[in-house]
Amino acid sequence: xxxxxxxxxxxxxxxxxxxxxxxxxxxxxxxxxxxxxxxxxxxxxxxxxxxxxxxxxxxxxxxxxxxxxxxxxxxxxxxxxxxxxxxxxxxxxxxxxxxxxxxxxxxxxxxxxxxxxxxxxxxxxxxxxxxxxxxxxxxxxxxxxxxxxxxxxxxxxxxxxxxxxxxxxxxxxxxxxxxxxxxxxxxxxxxxxxxxxxxxxxxxxxxxxxxxxxxxxxxxxxxxxxxxxxxxxxxxxxxxxxxxxxxxxxxxxxxxxxxxxxxxxxxxxxxxxxxxxxxxxxxxxxxxxxxxxxxxxxxxxxxxxxxxxxxxxxxxxxxxxxxxxxxxxxxxxxxxxxxxxxxxxxxxxxxxxxxxxxxxxxxxxxxxxxxxxxxxxxxxxxxxxxxxxxxxxxxxxxxxxxxxxxxxxxxxxxxxxxxxxxxxxxxxxxxxxxxxxxxxxxxxxxxxxxxxxxxxxxxxxxxxxxxxxxxxxxxxxxxxxxxxxxxxxxxxxxxxxxxxxxxxxxxxxxxxxxxxxxxxxxxxxxxxxxxxxxxxx
Amino acid sequence: xxxxxxxxxxxxxxxxxxxxxxxxxxxxxxxxxxxxxxxxxxxxx
Numbered sequence: 001x002x003x004x005x006x007x008x009x010x011x012x013x014x015x016x017x018x019x020x021x022x023x024x025x026x027x028x029x030x031x032x033x034x035x036x037x038x039x040x041x042x043x044x045x046x047x048x049x050x051x052x053x054x055x056x057x058x059x060x061x062x063x064x065x066x067x068x069x070x071x072x073x074x075x076x077x078x079x080x081x082x083x084x085x086x087x088x089x090x091x092x093x094x095x096x097x098x099x100x101x102x103x104x105x106x107x108x109x110x111x112x113x114x115x116x117x118x119x120x121x122x123x124x125x126x127x128x129x130x131x132x133x134x135x136x137x138x139x140x141x142x143x144x145x146x147x148x149x150x151x152x153x154x155x156x157x158x159x160x161x162x163x164x165x166x167x168x169x170x171x172x173x174x175x176x177x178x179x180x181x182x183x184x185x186x187x188x189x190x191x192x193x194x195x196x197x198x199x200x201x202x203x204x205x206x207x208x209x210x211x212x213x214x215x216x217x218x219x220x221x222x223x224x225x226x227x228x229x230x231x232x233x234x235x236x237x238x239x240x241x242x243x244x245x246x247x248x249x250x251x252x253x254x255x256x257x258x259x260x261x262x263x264x265x266x267x268x269x270x271x272x273x274x275x276x277x278x279x280x281x282x283x284x285x286x287x288x289x290x291x292x293x294x295x296x297x298x299x300x301x302x303x304x305x306x307x308x309x310x311x312x313x314x315x316x317x318x319x320x321x322x323x324x325x326x327x328x329x330x331x332x333x334x335x336x337x338x339x340x341x342x343x344x345x346x347x348x349x350x351x352x353x354x355x356x357x358x359x360x361x362x363x364x365x366x367x368x369x370x371x372x373x374x375x376x377x378x379x380x381x382x383x384x385x386x387x388x389x390x391x392x393x394x395x396x397x398x399x400x401x402x403x404x405x406x407x408x409x410x411x412x413x414x415x416x417x418x419x420x421x422x423x424x425x426x427x428x429x430x431x432x433x434x435x436x437x438x439x440x441x442x443x444x445x446x447x448x449x450x451x452x453x454x455x456x457x458x459x460x461x462x463x464x465x466x467x468x469x470x471x472x473x474x475x476x477x478x479x480x481x482x483x484x485x486x487x488x489x490x491x492x493x494x495x496x497x498x499x500x501x502x503x504x505x506x507x508x509x510x511x512x513x514x515x516x517x518x519x520x521x522x523x524x525x526x527x528x529x530x531x532x533x534x535x536x537x
Numbered sequence: 538x539x540x541x542x543x544x545x546x547x548x549x550x551x552x553x554x555x556x557x558x559x560x561x562x563x564x565x566x567x568x569x570x571x572x573x574x575x576x577x578x579x580x581x582x
Contacts, residue, residue: 194554220566228574
């Protein structure tokens with residue numbers, strides 16, 4: 001590790017500048033990727049991996065929506081349907097969204113704080129290369145005797161203690177994914193705290209770095225909890241313990257408490273880096289500094305702290321004392337305050353700005369409208385008596401897809417379009433990018449808006465069949481889902497076209513972008529940057 | 538660290554701080570993981 005630290009702090013030996021002659025050190029062939037300790041290469045691998053998993057998880061969503069297109073059982077067996085809902089969730093959360101933002105972190109944090117690389121470059125390599133085996137385990141679980149584990153992505157006991165061998169593969173995959181996340185987080189915290197260029201104080205960092213610093217602390221505190229939960233599940237299954245087995249002195253509800261103590265911070269682990277991306281994109285296209293920078297930092301930290309105090313709002317129906325229900329209800333509604341501060345600041349940033357609406361800004365605005373709607377339905381769900389009525393219905397499914405897809409995914413798209421010129425040195429096709437936005441926006445709402453009505457009418461989630469009165473809204477939702485899925489192939493085409501034949505991008509492609517990757521580095525960013533720390537005022 | 542003039546000394550301090558930060562975070566992860574399992578193992582007995 002000491003050698004890795006040496007590389008990170010000194011850059012690459014004799015490279016004094018940050019650009020041209022450093023290209024000589026660029027490795028080639030497969031080993032460039034397999035053995036890479038370069039934060040840009042590792043960031044690229046994270047992003048491609050997450051897109052691949054996005055397609056795999058998306059294919060599972062298509063199976064779910066195809067089955068739900070009509071009432072009755074048409075296409076798949078119920079056990080397989082349950083397996084699809086489980087692995088769609090696991091793959092999208094742990095394989096697609098989280099690695100996407102770790103990819104952003106790898107690419108951007110060293111460039112935005114003026115560091116040559118991450119603090120632990122070899123651990124960075126390992127944290128990426130743990131992901132493909134974990135993904136293969138999740139996919140292999142489908143072929144285990146008895147099929148995939150249809151236990152839901154939350155993996156509640158006692159279902160998991162009774163599930164077939166696929167559960168063991170899934171538990172092992174979650175362990176590996178958690179280890180990868182922990183290593184990535186330790187790397188990010190260590191890099192930001194110790195490797196900022198002279199003059200780059202914490203309160204001068206781009207907000208993206210702040211959001212990742214806070215997210216990384218959330219990960220370090222919550223991932224071991226998930227690892228412990230699945231370890232206890234494993235020992236209950238095979239080693240005679242009774243953590244979650246009531247017959248042996250354990251408690252299945254304990255699993256829910258432990259899982260959601262991880263699970264709710266996990267929501268913000270996904271959302272907070274998305275906030276960071278949006279906080280870079282909106283000022284750039286408003287041609288104004290971010291309104292209320294300090295309050296954004298404090299609001300983000302407040303959200304992170306509160307996220308550890310609200311876990312039981314996911315389990316109002318397990319039979320908690322009313323005092324506990326009230327505590328978790330009030331604590332949850334409290335989160336609306338710092339979240340409101342952030343939304344207000346984004347709107348105030350745009351106020352009287354010189355706005356233009358290129359693709360990143362469109363996705364950022366899409367995020368702003370739809371994430372706020374998802375947050376609002378979250379407030380509805382935080383009210384205990386309301387939640388008891390619509391718990392485990394499609395209202396919940398609609399709510400968290402507004403947060404996860406229109407929130408995190410739209411933010412990721414905004415970020416990719418925003419930084420593609422810096423990453424590739426080429427500009428994407430703006431017209432096709434806008435097509436991608438509008439198709440995604442329309443089909444997303446066609447898919448998920450109607451699910452609010454399904455949930456309010458009582459349609460339960462995770463069930464492959466439903467009563468006839470839900471048929472129309474389900475058909476609409478399925479049509480939207482297939483449209484949304486196909487729209488993402490357009491995104492793939494736009495990115496590939498940009499990489500292969502896009503016109504050359506300028507160093508500061510966006511007039512209003514002011515962080516140092518735009519002001520101090522050419523496009524594309526050189527393979528080794530900031531071997532000598534930049535001079536910052 | 539602003540008062541550190543010598544570049545070698547500055548690098549040495551950065552490396553030391555990196556090691557310490559990494560070790561502290563790994564310790565935090567290990568404590569949370571093992572404390573939780575030990576606590577609930579004892580409770581389930």
